[in-house]
Amino acid sequence: MEDKTRREKDTIILGVIGSDCHSVGNKILELFFTAEGFKVVNLGVMVSQQEFVNAAIESNAKAILISSLYGHGEIDCQGFRDLCLEKGLDPIILYAGGNLVVGKTPFAVVETKFKKMGFDRVFPPDVDLKKVAEILRQDIKEKFGLDSQKTKPDKYIQTKENL
Amino acid sequence: MKSIISIDIGSTWTKGGLFVLIDSDLQLSKKFAVPTTQDNLVRGFAEVLASLLEKEKLTPLEQMVGKAEVYFSSSAKGGLRIAAIGLVPDLTLQLAKLAAMSAGGKVVRSFSFSLTKSDIAELEKLQPDIVLFSGGTDGGNIKYLLENAYKLEDARLAAPVVYAGNRAVAEEVVEIMKSKEVIVTENLMPEVGQVNIEPAREKIREIFLKRIVNGRGLSEIVELFNTQPKPTPLAVFELVSAIPKFNSDWSDLAAIDIGGATTDFYSNTESFLETDTVVLKGIREPKVKRTVEGDLGMRVSARSLLDTGRIYFEERLKNMDLNLEKMKEFVEKISANTGYLPKNEQEIELDRILAEACVYYSALRHAGGWKETYTPQGKVYVQTGKDLRRVKAVVGSGGFLAAELCGETMRRPLEKLKNFGDEKKLLPENPVFYRDKNYLFPLLGNLVGKYPKEATTLALASLEIISDEGMKK
Numbered sequence: 001m002e003d004k005t006r007r008e009k010d011t012i013i014l015g016v017i018g019s020d021c022h023s024v025g026n027k028i029l030e031l032f033f034t035a036e037g038f039k040v041v042n043l044g045v046m047v048s049q050q051e052f053v054n055a056a057i058e059s060n061a062k063a064i065l066i067s068s069l070y071g072h073g074e075i076d077c078q079g080f081r082d083l084c085l086e087k088g089l090d091p092i093i094l095y096a097g098g099n100l101v102v103g104k105t106p107f108a109v110v111e112t113k114f115k116k117m118g119f120d121r122v123f124p125p126d127v128d129l130k131k132v133a134e135i136l137r138q139d140i141k142e143k144f145g146l147d148s149q150k151t152k153p154d155k156y157i158q159t160k161e162n163l
Numbered sequence: 164m165k166s167i168i169s170i171d172i173g174s175t176w177t178k179g180g181l182f183v184l185i186d187s188d189l190q191l192s193k194k195f196a197v198p199t200t201q202d203n204l205v206r207g208f209a210e211v212l213a214s215l216l217e218k219e220k221l222t223p224l225e226q227m228v229g230k231a232e233v234y235f236s237s238s239a240k241g242g243l244r245i246a247a248i249g250l251v252p253d254l255t256l257q258l259a260k261l262a263a264m265s266a267g268g269k270v271v272r273s274f275s276f277s278l279t280k281s282d283i284a285e286l287e288k289l290q291p292d293i294v295l296f297s298g299g300t301d302g303g304n305i306k307y308l309l310e311n312a313y314k315l316e317d318a319r320l321a322a323p324v325v326y327a328g329n330r331a332v333a334e335e336v337v338e339i340m341k342s343k344e345v346i347v348t349e350n351l352m353p354e355v356g357q358v359n360i361e362p363a364r365e366k367i368r369e370i371f372l373k374r375i376v377n378g379r380g381l382s383e384i385v386e387l388f389n390t391q392p393k394p395t396p397l398a399v400f401e402l403v404s405a406i407p408k409f410n411s412d413w414s415d416l417a418a419i420d421i422g423g424a425t426t427d428f429y430s431n432t433e434s435f436l437e438t439d440t441v442v443l444k445g446i447r448e449p450k451v452k453r454t455v456e457g458d459l460g461m462r463v464s465a466r467s468l469l470d471t472g473r474i475y476f477e478e479r480l481k482n483m484d485l486n487l488e489k490m491k492e493f494v495e496k497i498s499a500n501t502g503y504l505p506k507n508e509q510e511i512e513l514d515r516i517l518a519e520a521c522v523y524y525s526a527l528r529h530a531g532g533w534k535e536t537y538t539p540q541g542k543v544y545v546q547t548g549k550d551l552r553r554v555k556a557v558v559g560s561g562g563f564l565a566a567e568l569c570g571e572t573m574r575r576p577l578e579k580l581k582n583f584g585d586e587k588k589l590l591p592e593n594p595v596f597y598r599d600k601n602y603l604f605p606l607l608g609n610l611v612g613k614y615p616k617e618a619t620t621l622a623l624a625s626l627e628i629i630s631d632e633g634m635k636k
Contacts (some may be wrong), residue, residue, distance in 0.1 A: 008302055013355075019538040021442075039302070046442045046536070046545060054251040055355045059303035070539045121228045 008034025009039040010140050011061040015047035018076030022069040025098070029067065029129075036133040049080050053087050062140050063093035069125075071102035074113060093139050095132075097123035167614075168215055169573070169606040170208055171395055172239045172381075174463075175199055175423055175501070176562075177207035180606045181215040181231070182621075189610075189617035191601060191625070199239050204266055205383055207236065224387055233388040234609035238395035240379055241269040242425075243371055246291040246322075249275055249351075250298030250307050253445050255328070258351040259297045262327070262360035264453050266367035267397030268293065269425065271457075277307055278314045287319050287325050292375050293367060294322050299329030301353045302464070304366075312339040323370055327351045327363040341600035346370065358446055368397065369412035396427055396453060398608025399560070402622055403429045404451045405611045409619045415553045417591060418604065419522055419573065420561035423462035423501060426521040427455045427561075428529040434549040441533070443546045448549040454529045459521045461563055462501040465494045472520035475576070479516055483507065490516070515572055523576035532586035558599055558626060565602035570629040597626040 016026050023045050030042040037086060041059050051066050064084075068076060077096055079160055084092050096119045100110050107124045114122040120139060123132060167189075170179035178196035182189055195214040198209035205224070213222045216230050245268035249256025252275045263270050271291050274282050286294070294315065298308050308328050315324065316339055323344040326336050333347045346369075349362035372391055376382055380521040381392060393401075399420065407414045434448040435441075458467040469476070469491065480486050493513045495504045505511045531548020559565065560572055573596050580588050603625050612620040 011303065017535050019543070021538050021540045021543060041300075043355070044442070046444075046538070046543070048444075050253075051444065054254055057251050057304055058254050058298070058352065059300045059355050060305065061303075 009037060011039040011041060011059045013052055013055050013061045013064045015052060016045040016067045017047055018072055018073045019046060020068055020070045021045045026067060032129050049083050051076035053083055053089060056089055056092060057087060059088050062144055063095060063136060068100055069098045069100045071099055073100035077117060086088065091143055093143060094119045095121045099125055168231045168233045169330045169609040170211055170235040172204050172208060172237040173395060174239055177211050179211035179215050184617060187617055188191060189614060189621045204380055208384060219428040222232050222316050223446060228387050233390050234397040235390065236380060236393045236395040236605055243375060243394045244271045244291045245293045245295055246271055246286055247273040248296045248311060250304060251275060255297045257351050257446060258358060258360055259295050261365045262351055263295050264455050265360060265400060266364040267394030267400060268367060269455055269457055271312060278311050283314055283318045291322050293370055294324045296324050296326050297328040297351045300355055301330045301350050303329050305329060305332045312336045316340045316343060323374060325363060325366050356396055356446055358449060360570050371521060393609060395605050396455060398593040399604050400429060400453050401611045402604055402608040403431050405615045406619045407431060409616045410623055416556045417551060417554045418558040418560055420563060421518055421521045421563045422460055422561050424460040424464050425455050425457050426459040426525040427453060428525040429453045430551055430554060432551060434553050436550060441546050445547050452549060456525050456528060459524055461517055462497055464465050465498050468517060468520060469494045471524055475520045494499045518572050519576045522573050523580055524578055526580055530588050530590050532588045550589040552589050552592045554594055556597060557591055557594045558597045561601040565599045567598055568629055570596040594631050598629050601625050
């Protein structure tokens with residue numbers, strides 16, 4: 001079916017990073033964000049940083065939502081923002097959520113750590129997903145404006161001039 | 164009874180076969196080959212046809228019309244040369260290369276992300292037959308696509324462009340590339356990880372018929388005999404695709420075709436077997452897959468094979484009274500005279516080791532692998548690429564392997580490759596090796612469209628099991 005409306009759904013990338021095989025939460029997130037009106041590209045479990053970035057480039061994603069359940073999230077996520085910048089994904093929104101570190105580190109500490117690493121938002125395991133979807137919509141609106149293809153006219157002109 | 168002729172205009176030889184069809188029984192009745200006539204491909208074709216029809220050598224083509232059904236394929240004059248453009252190397256570019264190779268093309272160069280000035284210069288120098296232009300999922304990236312469209316428009320390129328990228332900007336791309344012939348087809352990767360190479364393959368085939376055939380001076384044959392040629396590798400691809408459909412015992416097979424200039428690897432088997440302990444990364448490759456290696460070949464590409472295969476050769480020659488120097492000498496000799504056939508025991512052995520290296524490196528690039536990873540849930544294998552473990556039969560075709568009686572030539576390199584670095588390569592676990600003893604695969608591939616059951620049955624009937632004992636014969 002042809003979608004006649006000009007407004008396209010915002011694409012977001014989901015996945016569980018590193019050597020983490022927890023697949024149940026990942027499936028729930030996929031169903032939830034799809035129902036919330038996002039176009040979800042779910043990369044599943046054991047996703048490397050490079051895979052997240054590759055998928056985001058091809059699909060022109062607005063946000064990458066990274067899950068980590070097994071406690072090694074901190075190591076797995078290190079340098080993720082840098083990689084995005086290297087690959088030209090400058091404006092992309094980065095979220096991380098789950099059991100991001102081992103032990104009983106207070107969430108505030110975890111949040112600071114991940115924000116320092118360049119993540120826009122960090123969520124604990126018990127967060128209300130409805131709230132996350134709402135924040136995500138807000139963040140996308142702020143960064144990209146209402147028009148989901150906002151980058152198009154600028155880049156277009158830029159391209160012509162560059163040649 | 165019906166007489167059917169199939170001719171393949173190869174890069175060095177034009178070979179043909181006369182087949183007889185009685186009811187549904189297809190038999191080979193005669194074969195003939197001449198060196199390909201590079202200045203005018205039709206001359207060699209006519210000579211082969213005349214011989215098969217038992218006519219005078221210089222019988223004009225018109226006088227041979229209607230004597231038999233005629234089918235043909237061609238890989239002469241460099242075959243079908245395709246430049247592949249994608250966005251991310253592991254995703255759309257990988258699919259662009261797969262689509263080009265499965266259409267019977269040879270990827271002369273591939274490009275990812277933005278085309279640079281030197282990329283464009285290289286394209287202009289290469290002047291490929293077709294540019295396959297892809298990138299972005301549907302509704303996905305447009306930045307690189309539009310940028311590259313402008314650059315391609317300004318490039319001095321005669322080739323038609325097959326656009327198989329993000330459909331959201333397909334019309335825009337056509338508009339931008341006004342001076343080029345742009346053929347729009349479905350996206351190779353409509354969603355991340357979703358593989359859709361058939362439509363692009365079909366478009367490449369159509370262009371081959373419309374433009375390449377003319378360019379190679381083959382239109383005379385097309386008109387007189389009312390027959391459509393195929394790129395030779397596509398003929399083999401179609402045969403390999405059709406065999407299991409009509410012969411259920413042959414559900415998982417692979418074929419290796421080592422030629423003078425390239426090595427082709429074909430496989431027909433499911434690329435990924437889903438289990439709890441294996442996770443697939445990257446794209447899920449198609450069931451029927453062809454890869455072609457332009458740096459691996461027995462004669463024209465012998466020098467590049469020597470470079471690529473240095474490590475293999477060094478190890479292989481270590482325990483013999485041969486060494487890399489002798490191999491180099493031999494490679495120089497055959498490169499200077501590509502029609503050279505080995506004259507003594509030593510040269511026969513060196514020739515065989517060249518073939519082994521072709522098998523080794525073409526399999527390395529065709530087959531996927533597993534890496535072991537430990538997770539809190541236990542040991543998990545991460546698979547990339549295609550799993551060939553269930554392949555039961557490996558067929559050797561092409562001038563060298565069709566005549567090779569020694570199973571070792573394929574077995575040894577495949578055994579050696581099973582562990583490559585920290586990766587377990589997913590190669591056929593316990594295959595039977597065959598040779599295409601009359602070298603019929605390309606010829607029967609031409610017939611498989613019209614006579615699928617008959618052609619595949621004859622293809623299997625002309626296979627011969629080769630064992631390691633063969634060497635002693």
